Amino acid sequence: MFTYFMPTRIVSGRDCVKNGADALKELGTHALIVTGRSSAKNGALQDVLEALDLCGIGHTLFDRVMPNPTLGCIREGVALLVSCGADFVVAIGGGSPMDAAKAIATLALQERPDEEVFQGGFLPLALPMAHIPTTAGTGSEVTQYSIITNDFAKTKTSISSPAMFPRVAFLDGKYMQDLPKNITINTAIDAFSHAAESLLSRASTPMSEMLAKEALKTLYPVMKRADGELSLSDRDALLYGSTLAGMAIAQSGTTAVHGLGYCLTYFRHIDHGRANGLLLGETFRLCEEKKIKELQTVEEACGERAQEIASVIDSLLGEREQIGKEELLDFARRSAENKNVKKSVYEPTAAEIERIFLRSFGK
Amino acid sequence: MFTYFMPTRIVSGRDCVKNGADALKELGTHALIVTGRSSAKNGALQDVLEALDLCGIGHTLFDRVMPNPTLGCIREGVALLVSCGADFVVAIGGGSPMDAAKAIATLALQERPDEEVFQGGFLPLALPMAHIPTTAGTGSEVTQYSIITNDFAKTKTSISSPAMFPRVAFLDGKYMQDLPKNITINTAIDAFSHAAESLLSRASTPMSEMLAKEALKTLYPVMKRADGELSLSDRDALLYGSTLAGMAIAQSGTTAVHGLGYCLTYFRHIDHGRANGLLLGETFRLCEEKKIKELQTVEEACGERAQEIASVIDSLLGEREQIGKEELLDFARRSAENKNVKKSVYEPTAAEIERIFLRSFGK
Numbered sequence: 001m002f003t004y005f006m007p008t009r010i011v012s013g014r015d016c017v018k019n020g021a022d023a024l025k026e027l028g029t030h031a032l033i034v035t036g037r038s039s040a041k042n043g044a045l046q047d048v049l050e051a052l053d054l055c056g057i058g059h060t061l062f063d064r065v066m067p068n069p070t071l072g073c074i075r076e077g078v079a080l081l082v083s084c085g086a087d088f089v090v091a092i093g094g095g096s097p098m099d100a101a102k103a104i105a106t107l108a109l110q111e112r113p114d115e116e117v118f119q120g121g122f123l124p125l126a127l128p129m130a131h132i133p134t135t136a137g138t139g140s141e142v143t144q145y146s147i148i149t150n151d152f153a154k155t156k157t158s159i160s161s162p163a164m165f166p167r168v169a170f171l172d173g174k175y176m177q178d179l180p181k182n183i184t185i186n187t188a189i190d191a192f193s194h195a196a197e198s199l200l201s202r203a204s205t206p207m208s209e210m211l212a213k214e215a216l217k218t219l220y221p222v223m224k225r226a227d228g229e230l231s232l233s234d235r236d237a238l239l240y241g242s243t244l245a246g247m248a249i250a251q252s253g254t255t256a257v258h259g260l261g262y263c264l265t266y267f268r269h270i271d272h273g274r275a276n277g278l279l280l281g282e283t284f285r286l287c288e289e290k291k292i293k294e295l296q297t298v299e300e301a302c303g304e305r306a307q308e309i310a311s312v313i314d315s316l317l318g319e320r321e322q323i324g325k326e327e328l329l330d331f332a333r334r335s336a337e338n339k340n341v342k343k344s345v346y347e348p349t350a351a352e353i354e355r356i357f358l359r360s361f362g363k
Numbered sequence: 364m365f366t367y368f369m370p371t372r373i374v375s376g377r378d379c380v381k382n383g384a385d386a387l388k389e390l391g392t393h394a395l396i397v398t399g400r401s402s403a404k405n406g407a408l409q410d411v412l413e414a415l416d417l418c419g420i421g422h423t424l425f426d427r428v429m430p431n432p433t434l435g436c437i438r439e440g441v442a443l444l445v446s447c448g449a450d451f452v453v454a455i456g457g458g459s460p461m462d463a464a465k466a467i468a469t470l471a472l473q474e475r476p477d478e479e480v481f482q483g484g485f486l487p488l489a490l491p492m493a494h495i496p497t498t499a500g501t502g503s504e505v506t507q508y509s510i511i512t513n514d515f516a517k518t519k520t521s522i523s524s525p526a527m528f529p530r531v532a533f534l535d536g537k538y539m540q541d542l543p544k545n546i547t548i549n550t551a552i553d554a555f556s557h558a559a560e561s562l563l564s565r566a567s568t569p570m571s572e573m574l575a576k577e578a579l580k581t582l583y584p585v586m587k588r589a590d591g592e593l594s595l596s597d598r599d600a601l602l603y604g605s606t607l608a609g610m611a612i613a614q615s616g617t618t619a620v621h622g623l624g625y626c627l628t629y630f631r632h633i634d635h636g637r638a639n640g641l642l643l644g645e646t647f648r649l650c651e652e653k654k655i656k657e658l659q660t661v662e663e664a665c666g667e668r669a670q671e672i673a674s675v676i677d678s679l680l681g682e683r684e685q686i687g688k689e690e691l692l693d694f695a696r697r698s699a700e701n702k703n704v705k706k707s708v709y710e711p712t713a714a715e716i717e718r719i720f721l722r723s724f725g726k
Binding site: 001002003004005007009010011012013015016019020206207210211214240 | 370379603
């Protein structure tokens with residue numbers, strides 16, 4: 001038995017926030033705009049403000065979401081939402097503002113003590129949301145997941161509920177035109193990793209497979225050129241591919257790559273997409289050793305062998321961080337219990353997790 | 364700008380109605396079960412009754428939906444729904460019961476005089492629905508359309524609203540195991556036509572294209588064998604393909620083939636899927652003449668040239684109905700104004716519509 005569910009309305013195209021503003025009218029009468037310090041400085045905030053004004057919808061700005069948002073940041077957003085009387089949320093940004101917005105929209109209706117937030121079990125109840133990605137990576141605009149920094153467990157933890165699917169996702173590649181190259185690369189690798197991991201997940205379904213393959217076909221040719229200048233249509237392709245990959249992981253979830261990568265982000269502040277990329281090559285190698293047939297699906301969709309794909313990612317990543325052996329072994333121990341490990345068709349043993357960490361950093 | 368929206372939760376697999384019964388709990392407390400005289404005599408009604416009992420949900424049976432349901436039939440269903448106090452609808456059957464259920468769930472909340480029903484403009488408001496297809500053709504379980512016999516305009520007319528997407532669609536090929544061969548063939552051709560027409564529609568989007576191509580890849584190999592015995596996994600494939608095709612037309616709608624076919628069904632009582640099939644070959648020929656590049660996408664997904672596909676459909680259809688030239692020219696006149704004609708990338712002129720009708724019936 002498999003299920004498929006992705007109820008978000010996608011509105012895609014140039015100037016879709018303004019041209020598709022009508023979709024905001026159904027969401028409420030006062031919006032809390034959730035964004036980061038710089039996430040919206042690409043024309044997106046301007047477009048949202050014009051769209052809300054056009055619809056006669058009031059708004060309050062919360063632009064204090066940091067990268068890898070903490071529960072403290074979420075609480076601050078909820079407090080502002082309550083005090084301004086907002087009845088829906090508009091998120092603008094990469095994964096951090098978009099995921100923070102989901103947690104804010106959920107905790108606004110379901111109070112929980114800090115220590116219980118990461119235990120899950122949320123009711124399918126959240127304020128309506130509209131999401132506007134300004135990076136092409138996370139796919140959060142079409143998933144039910146919100147990934148929050150979990151200082152109790154010293155990692156990042158995903159909370160989820162069917163109500164965390166945004167009501168509307170606006171996709172416009174123009175917001176990504178001036179992204180710094182490293183952010184373009186890291187987010188593209190994140191999207192690629194979502195699609196590849198979805199195919200390598202035990203929870204893969206016929207529909208997630210279709211979406212993940214289409215995502216790889218869309219993303220990989222552009223990703224190979226992501227070190228150079230990207231055109232606006234390249235930006236649109238990366239964005240469309242990251243949304244497809246998001247739709248795929250909304251069905252299947254991710255795998256050990258994400259589970260292991262969270263350590264690199266929590267302890268070493270390595271960007272999330274880069275963290276996945278650093279671990280992908282050794283993960284592919286493990287899949288080859290274990291003769292994982294799903295790896296062939298990844299290869300067919302990309303039109304290249306896994307080791308060629310790994311080389312492309314390698315060259316995009318550039319020089320790798322220096323991390324000592326003891327620290328890597330500690331990351332391996334911490335990651336071994338991550339729930340994503342068991343969901344991988346290549347389910348790595350504790351020794352294999354150690355090897356992935358060590359070899360990924362030349363040890 | 365393009366949009367994507369398909370909020371139905373799909374639950375697919377053997378015995379999914381019983382195993383996925385939990386999905387019914389969220390829909391209400393008393394179900395009106397909408398089906399035809401024979402639509403549910405394949406184990407589906409039995410499974411639904413067990414699932415509802417399991418959930419402690421009351422139910423009333425409305426099993427009087429005829430093929431190509433009329434407004435009178437819909438009204439009868441609404442009256443029963445009101446009198447029994449049902450707060451949601453479960454549809455079991457092919458396109459007729461599934462579409463009737465959508466109209467019942469909508470008219471129960473939005474009263475309209477008969478003559479206004481076909482004018483559209485419904486609010487996005489309907490009782491929640493769960494749909495269980497027992498043929499693999501219509502895709503109604505994942506669309507916002509309800510096609511009703513329109514005696515005012517002497518055709519079949521589609522009404523729609525976003526609230527007409529069922530909340531849940533249960534897909535289980537076992538209900539199709541004992542379908543008569545002619546129904547299997549006609550419904551498979553209907554699903555095939557949805558996918559092909561979606562690709563040939565001016566309203567095609569990147570997502571509808573992905574879904575339609577996957578539908579053709581899934582449907583066509585089985586359709587080629589539909590004249591012989593089909594296994595249970597063939598049945599599952601046809602059902603999955605018809606659902607993918609439904610998701611595609613939920614985005615793009617259909618084209619002139621459907622617009623023209625309605626005449627054959629209204630005046631000659633030719634089965635809906637068969638009606639489309641009878642017109643597909645000449646439509647492909649027109650696309651070739653007009654060098655419609657989208658036809659190549661159909662060919663690539665099927666792995667065969669359009670004329671080979673047309674031959675396959677031809678042999679499945681068997682002997683064609685005898686229809687006189689004058690009657691065919693009358694159908695052509697009636698069809699010329701159908702809104703689907705203009706939505707076709709191969710937009711046929713009045714003379715081309717005449718030719719499609721005449722040649723399709725050997726005149």
